Every structure is written in C-alpha cells, then in structure tokens.
Amino acid sequence: xAELSDLQxxxxxxxxxxxxxxxxxxxxxxxxxxxxxxAPLVSLVRSSTIATDLLGSEFKELSMVSxxxxxxxxxxxxLLFPERNALAIVSHMLDPDLLPEEVxxxxxxxxxxxxxxxxxxxxxxxxxxxxxxxxxxxxxxHFNTPGALPLFDQDDDQVxxxxxxxxxxxxxxxxxxxxxxxxxxxxxxxxxxxxxxLSRLGMQ
Amino acid sequence: xxDLLSAQLIDRLQTGVILLDRxxxxxxxxxxxxxxxxxxxxxxxxxxxxxxxxxxxxxxxQDGIExxxxxxxxxxxxxxxxxxxxxxxxxxxxxxxxxxxxxxxxVTPLHHEQCxxxxxxQDMTATVRRExxxxxxxxxxxxxxxxxxxxxxxxxRRFDQDLVNAFRDAQKKQQSLALIMIDVDHFKAYNDHFGHxxxxxxxxxxxxxxxDTLRHTGDRISRYGGEEFVLLLADAGRATACTIAExxxxxxxxxxxxxxxxxxxxxVTVSIGVTAMIPTHEQLxxxxxxxxxxxxxxxxxxxxxxxxxxxxxxxxALPCCSDGAGDD
Numbered sequence: 001x002a003e004l005s006d007l008q009x010x011x012x013x014x015x016x017x018x019x020x021x022x023x024x025x026x027x028x029x030x031x032x033x034x035x036x037x038x039a040p041l042v043s044l045v046r047s048s049t050i051a052t053d054l055l056g057s058e059f060k061e062l063s064m065v066s067x068x069x070x071x072x073x074x075x076x077x078x079l080l081f082p083e084r085n086a087l088a089i090v091s092h093m094l095d096p097d098l099l100p101e102e103v104x105x106x107x108x109x110x111x112x113x114x115x116x117x118x119x120x121x122x123x124x125x126x127x128x129x130x131x132x133x134x135x136x137x138x139x140x141x142h143f144n145t146p147g148a149l150p151l152f153d154q155d156d157d158q159v160x161x162x163x164x165x166x167x168x169x170x171x172x173x174x175x176x177x178x179x180x181x182x183x184x185x186x187x188x189x190x191x192x193x194x195x196x197x198l199s200r201l202g203m204q
Numbered sequence: 205x206x207d208l209l210s211a212q213l214i215d216r217l218q219t220g221v222i223l224l225d226r227x228x229x230x231x232x233x234x235x236x237x238x239x240x241x242x243x244x245x246x247x248x249x250x251x252x253x254x255x256x257x258x259x260x261x262x263x264x265x266q267d268g269i270e271x272x273x274x275x276x277x278x279x280x281x282x283x284x285x286x287x288x289x290x291x292x293x294x295x296x297x298x299x300x301x302x303x304x305x306x307x308x309x310x311v312t313p314l315h316h317e318q319c320x321x322x323x324x325x326q327d328m329t330a331t332v333r334r335e336x337x338x339x340x341x342x343x344x345x346x347x348x349x350x351x352x353x354x355x356x357x358x359x360x361r362r363f364d365q366d367l368v369n370a371f372r373d374a375q376k377k378q379q380s381l382a383l384i385m386i387d388v389d390h391f392k393a394y395n396d397h398f399g400h401x402x403x404x405x406x407x408x409x410x411x412x413x414x415x416d417t418l419r420h421t422g423d424r425i426s427r428y429g430g431e432e433f434v435l436l437l438a439d440a441g442r443a444t445a446c447t448i449a450e451x452x453x454x455x456x457x458x459x460x461x462x463x464x465x466x467x468x469x470x471x472v473t474v475s476i477g478v479t480a481m482i483p484t485h486e487q488l489x490x491x492x493x494x495x496x497x498x499x500x501x502x503x504x505x506x507x508x509x510x511x512x513x514x515x516x517x518x519x520x521a522l523p524c525c526s527d528g529a530g531d532d
Contacts, residue, residue: 139280
C-alpha cells in the first residue's frame, strides 16, 4: 500500500488545517461564539481495517456526514463523531441549555450542515491551493454502528486518509475524525498535486 | 423534454426554485417563490439575491452561493442553525407580523452555459412547530420525572444527575463543590404521634422552607429519601457551606412546628452534615455522599439540631463554627 512521506503528510496537514480554520470561522459566525477546529494528525489506512483499527472499541454509535466529491480525483469525504459527541456539538450550536438527550432527529439536520461546512472548507482549501475544481454533492447524514458501516467495505483497493479533528466550543472539547475515502488511482492523483504544491514551495 | 413542459413542471413544484448565473444574478424564480415572497420574476430578474434580500448578506446562504459558483460545491442550510434566512411568508398576515416561513435550503452548482447555481427552498414551518410542541411536552414530562411527588422539590433522580454533573464540572474547573445533607430529627416519633398525613405535611413544610431560603441563589433542594434532603453548592468551600447549613438549620427551628415527642426540643428541628472538596480526577462522586453522611451522623450523635462538617485531614466530623445555638 502507498505510504505518505513526511513532507506529504505535513503538506496535507497544513492544507486541511487551512480548511478547518475557515470552517471554524463560519461556525463561529453561526453560533456567535468562538469555535476552534484543528486537525492535528494525518494518516493513511486500508479501508478493510478501518472499522477495527480506528473505530473498534472507541466508538459505539456513530454520527457521520458524508459528501461525494469528484474532479481531478474522486473522494468520499466523511466527518465522523461518536454519536454522543455529535449530539454535544449540535446542542451547543443550537442552544447551550439543551441536553444531548433532548436533541431530536430534526435537529440532527444541523449536524448535516456542520459536516457540510467542515468538509466543503477542506475541499475548497485543496481546490484553491492545487488550482483545480471539484464538484461536491449535497451532504448525507448517517447514524450507524461501526460494524455496519457499508461505506468502509466496498472495495479492498480503497484507502482512507484519516485526520483526527478537535472541535472546541464554549469550553467543551470534542474529538472526531475526518476521513477521505479514495481509490488507489485517486490517491496517486492527490499525491501528485501534493508534490506539485510542495515543489512550488521549493520543498521538493 | 421541451421548454414549455420544463417551465410548467418547475412552476408546479411545492418547493422554491431560484436559478442564478455565474455572477450570482437571478435568472429564474418559480411560481412558488412568487407566491411566498410577493415578488414576480420581473421584480427580481438580473438582480443579485443580496440586492433583492439585503438580509441575506453575510449569511450562510451567501457563503453557499459563493461555494457553488467558485468551487462547484453544494451546501445545505438547516432551519435549526440558520432560522428563516429569506423573507418568505405563508400568509399576508404573517408578513405583517414578520413571522417568516422556516426554511430548509439547498444550494447546488449546475453545469450549464447560463445557469451556475440552483437554490431550492423547502417550507419547514409545520415540522419546526411540531418539533417545538414535542419539545415542550418532553420538557414538561422531564420536569415531572425529576420532581418529588410529595414535596415538590427535586427527587432522588434529580439529585443523582445533578451530583454527577456538578462533580464533573468541579473536577474540570478544579473548583470546590459542597454537599449539605439535612435530616429531620426524630421524624419517626413525629409520624407515630401525629399520623402519616401530618407527617407528610411536615415534610412539605420543611422542604418548602428549605427551598424558600435558597430561592434567590437558584440552588436546588432535593429529597434524598424518607426525611432526608440534600443540597449541592457549586463553587462553594466549607466555610460558605457551613454558613448556609447553619442558616437552614435555624430557619427550620424558627418555623416552630410543634413536635412534642422530640428529644431535642419542643419543635421540629434538623441535623445537618456538610462536606466540601476540590475533587481530583480519580475521585468518585460517591465520596462526597459518604463524607456528608458521616458528618450528619456525628451531628445526630452529638444531640441533633446542629451542623457538623467533614474534616478530611482527620477523616472525622467537627461542628460548624457559628454564632450559636446547637453548635459548640
């Protein structure tokens, strides 16, 4: 399986942090309070192992927002939070007095929009820096248990770019993951752009 | 599909449809939009959405349009997060009262020579209203679940949840959390003497009086069980908690509820156990209960109608210092 070089890993980390930084500004505007977002760690894993490696014991119930992007490379981008964390985010955004238990199905639509903001910001940061254009679909929201994640077992050739994401709002710190599901050829295309970006910076 | 049919279809949709060009100017606007905005296509065509609706400036809707034009990315805007962005009204009266339609908005890019962006608007007013009604009902139910049926103060379930939350909060902020445990003295004797109905009445009087003294601070009395009440005080140290405990004790004594069979006086009195701690991350919320309980038992052993606090250094209980009655 392809590996990321340290430089590529750093470049991707930087680009995604640019994206989540923008997303944080949008979210802050919505809640009229400061929202901090950071994506400190980037790694690459095989899709068949993700459910066990990454999600296994940590998460029982998941909240996922996914968007399919197509362009110079295709990716399914997923923002994934343990359900409990997702509800905490939504309740903070909608009303600080709302208990996570009280957040209804309907308000979970808000989660879909939050995912939309974060994922679009990441992709537009890539599009900006690479000078390319993607087409992004509307976001979809899923609730699931990791064992039943249809997204992760489609195809063994698939690789997943995984970013840990930290969201801080009103003294609450919430952890989740940003996943980019890519075919091997899409990954190679992405890495070509990353190398181009690095050489423009005189790094490679 | 010919243009005539397409136009008819778009006008029959029960959804608002707005088409924008690459510069974000309105190209088309269906019958649904005319009906609920009060503006015809002629009123708006070739104008920017932000010009027609200045209130959309610097909202997520403008961000979404920019993302669709510049990056070909789609956006959805949920009513919960954005409220009613567009000035759309179900009825003329709503317009006068400025009660806008609740909206779910989708912004998607189009690949076409003239049309660059499709905006769809869905009316979510009924859903939002239903949701609010359900929320109100569930809040009412929750309130009932957490209220002690006899005395009207918080019940054990209320306290258990408050304790977990307050303890976690104190751990996180490294602040002191105090717990006061209050027990009605010789309550069994009271019941035996006056009967259970009067006993219930006594508990109601005591609970109400305890809660009343705290009314302005917003702190909550809960019934822990039988004739035992508890009070959590966030960001309060031992001295503050002891002062409050003493005030509560005196207040109950001053109610002058006759209790002829009490061994500690002629009236209903309470014994109180107090504890306070800045919890470490390893400590459990139960420890607070254990400490207050120990202090309460000392208060009872020492003759009742008095307040004792838990002294962590010696794992013992000592009388709360005060100006008086009952304490040393």
